[in-house]
Amino acid sequence: MEKNGLLIVISGFSGAGKGTLVKALLRKYDNYALSISMTTRAPREGERDGVEYFFTTKERFEETIQRGGLIEYAPYCGNYYGTPRDYVEEQMALGKNVILEIEIQGALKIKKKFPESLLIFVTPPSAGELKRRLEGRGTESAEMIAKRLARAAEESEGIEAYDYIVVNDDLDTCVEELHRLADAALRAPVRSQKLIGEIREELQGFQKGAD
């Protein structure tokens, strides 16, 4: 019930459709903001610096780590990915729910650092469907697809660390579900500390009055 925005981490298997889902959520509701990650991986066709990612070199990425400019970072498939601090803090202070689309290692670091963050794992309805989507992209080698599926098997071991798991089958349904989960999450005690504290204090006041 606190007024500050939520920090929402969205992870999921590569090919689960996280990007499309998050874009649709941002288009539909104006109380979300998307954190743009910094990465050392090469841009895919059509990706623009400062839109999909901030693309940078290994050296500059490591400099940013050194000066505390990232709230988390992690290696993934041979490249660095990280979350710049300033934008996240600024948007949350404005009351926006800030979405980080990051992988599981980063997600776990975020949860440890910010216990009130909300971790959502997005999955296709089945692993078979995941494989079909990866193959259907037509942009990646068989080797890369195998690598992503191996990574997915690893990641699936970490799902229990997430607050919610959502199945991305129908896009519109899934957007609504995400929005409702963000609302539900505000009712978890970890995100209602102010209310709980006030009630406790007032109840203790009655006790003192009665003594």
Add this chain to the structure above:
Amino acid sequence: MEKNGLLIVISGFSGAGKGTLVKALLRKYDNYALSISMTTRAPREGERDGVEYFFTTKERFEETIQRGGLIEYAPYCGNYYGTPRDYVEEQMALGKNVILEIEIQGALKIKKKFPESLLIFVTPPSAGELKRRLEGRGTESAEMIAKRLARAAEESEGIEAYDYIVVNDDLDTCVEELHRLADAALRAPVRSQKLIGEIREELQGFQKGAD
């Protein structure tokens, strides 16, 4: 996403309006069933055996404990309260979300025994409002009100054990919120074990195929 109904525990300060809230939820949606507790406390005016509670003696209550007929029980303000097992299991198997309206000690026992149960704590907007509601009932002595407020102060220490805390200010809003929380809860990994297990197994199958 599993098909079985949820076990929903609703607790909250005495005077938070849990009873009214649960009744309104049951009237509005047909996928809920209310578990009726067994108690050794005397009926209040208008309370009927088998409707608000199964009223019984201390001796018969203890017999029921002995034969494993309760899924939990606890003393509260000098009386026993407990949850008969058969009804709960039968309704959940039918796909109903079974609501237990029990106090915090019982709630914690339920969560330990059934980790996938959903614990919801209902509170008025403030402790001051709680006090006003208890006084407004006009059915209880000043001593009993003081006892309930002291108990509320104790109970407030346990709120973090609940999955969600809901503020019962406007009844209709609160009913909708409960209904949405039950839906959101199905997306928590602890209640999606079947889906997670299937995805893991299938992903591991791909690995074996690739070796």
